Amino acid sequence: xxxxFPSERAARKHLILTLVAAALxxxxxxxxxxxxxxxxxxxxxxxxxxxxxxAWFLIHRGSSGLFFLKRTxxxxxxxxxxxFGDLPIRIEESDGRCRIxxxxxxxxxxxxxxxxxxxxxxxxxxxxALCRDEAGDWWFEEAAALQWLGDRSEGLNRTAQRLRRWLExxxxxxxxxxxxxxGRAVVAQAPPSRQP
Numbered sequence: 001x002x003x004x005f006p007s008e009r010a011a012r013k014h015l016i017l018t019l020v021a022a023a024l025x026x027x028x029x030x031x032x033x034x035x036x037x038x039x040x041x042x043x044x045x046x047x048x049x050x051x052x053x054x055a056w057f058l059i060h061r062g063s064s065g066l067f068f069l070k071r072t073x074x075x076x077x078x079x080x081x082x083x084f085g086d087l088p089i090r091i092e093e094s095d096g097r098c099r100i101x102x103x104x105x106x107x108x109x110x111x112x113x114x115x116x117x118x119x120x121x122x123x124x125x126x127x128x129a130l131c132r133d134e135a136g137d138w139w140f141e142e143a144a145a146l147q148w149l150g151d152r153s154e155g156l157n158r159t160a161q162r163l164r165r166w167l168e169x170x171x172x173x174x175x176x177x178x179x180x181x182x183g184r185a186v187v188a189q190a191p192p193s194r195q196p
Contacts, residue, residue: 022053082171084108084163091171092139098175099131100145100167102138108163109152142172 029049033042082089087108090101102121106113118138121130129144140148146168152160 022057026050026053084166089167089171091175093175093179096179098142098172099139100142102130102140105140105145105149105163109157109159 026046026049030042030046033045036042037045082091085108087104089104089108092099102118103113106117121138125140125144125148129141131139131141133139146164149160149164149167153164
């Protein structure tokens with residue numbers, strides 16, 4: 001799946017066409033100079049043309065080349081590496097909605113997630129707010145995770161308060177901006193209420 005923006009594809013196409021045109025112009029000038037005066041003199045005459053184009057290319061395209069290298073290096077991890085302090089928090093986006101790994105939230109709070117706690121979460125939050133993936137990991141939907149952390153922070157749990165603020169203001173806000181840039185609408189949902 002190609003995740004490039006249409007503007008990036010157009011810029012890449014324009015760059016390739018520019019390079020091909022410059023190579024054809026240089027080859028034509030070199031061929032004419034070689035026919036008129038020989039290979040050594042042709043190289044000396046055409047070198048300033050090559051140097052001028054190379055200088056123009058570095059000035060106008062050098063920074064975009066650096067951006068392209070950074071983007072290529074980080075493409076695999078883009079939007080996947082979120083850290084709360086030193087602890088990784090897995091946040092995934094699908095269908096315009098975000099979900100957060102339950103195990104990572106418990107580890108960030110310094111608590112243990114066992115089978116009994118999972119059963120209690122399933123009973124309290126239900127199918128819409130808590131789901132399991134193919135690998136067997138449990139995930140909170142975004143609104144449910146924020147509501148769950150809000151409930152935890154009412155008991156003056158400072159770590160839960162900081163984690164909730166970090167999720168809202170940094171991690172999820174960045175993912176929402178990224179989804180908006182890609183043209184996907186963020187599905188706004190009311191936080192799910194716990195089942196009685």
